[in-house]
Amino acid sequence: MKIKKKLLLLVFLMMSGRQVCAQSPTPDFVDVEYARASGVSLKLDIYLPKNVAKPYPVVVWIHGDRWLGGSKEEATAAFMTPTGYAVVSINYRLSHQALFPAQIYDCKAAIRWIRANAAKYGFKAQQIGAWGSSAGGHLAALLGVTSDVDSLEGRVGGNLQFSSRVQAVCDWFGPTNFLTLGNYPSDIDHNSPTSPEALLIGGAIPANPAKARAASPIIYVSKGDAPFLIMHGTLDMSIPFQQSVEMDSALRAAGVVSIFKPVIGAGHGADRFSVDSTRQTVPHFLTGI
16 A cells, blocks of 8 residues: 555656646757856847747747846746747846946847847747846836837947847836835835845935936837736735836826736735736737737
8 A cells, every 4th residue: 555655656746747847948049148248148048939930939038036136047938939939038237247227238139139140040030029027027118118218228249230129028017117116015125225226226216316217117118119018916015016007007198008917916926927827918918919
């Protein structure tokens, strides 16, 4: 009887392991350098769809973790390859490596690199979407609203003959207005000189309003910006839900397509964002663009 139980346990563990592997796709290209900036090698991983005709539309995944940590290996978007999308998961300089706007310079360098290398990897250069969560959502949002902002383009990685514009944005619970972050209930004192935002811009938000404004996606919203899908947990106590309410209102006021999907009862990056009913909203949105 004990042997039978052990065998059943072994089978269960083997099946669980297979499920984990199935949920964690392996990149087709790993640690590809897309640029160097201030001595930092900026790398990306590429996940390609199988048995799909080229060229592939592209989703650029931008990881979160308060601009302090995180990695391209945490490629939430990789599940999209069976739907025909190529997924490019990027690293960017963290706040201890460089202050803003270095992070958006790096993201734009990645977009230009994708276009410059479209033929090599089978990318559809005219169909690139940006998707990020938390700090990554902030950077994805910036990509969507600053294609006409020269001061945030940078020269990182070269390829300046290629556009850094994206055709769609999926912003998962990213901060959008640094100037109002501290106005809402939060577990983080966003106005503190040690807050993630302060470490990003080089000082406390109240003492550096110009820098805080420059880092806020909402400031750059204008007609002609990329369509947005915004998703945010209503019980998020890290990045207040109202940040996405503000961004959605600004986009709509400017005549930009904005689909706002509150995730009722969810916190910041909680399990509700990993279930299919939530994450499948992203490919459905991108397919409709």
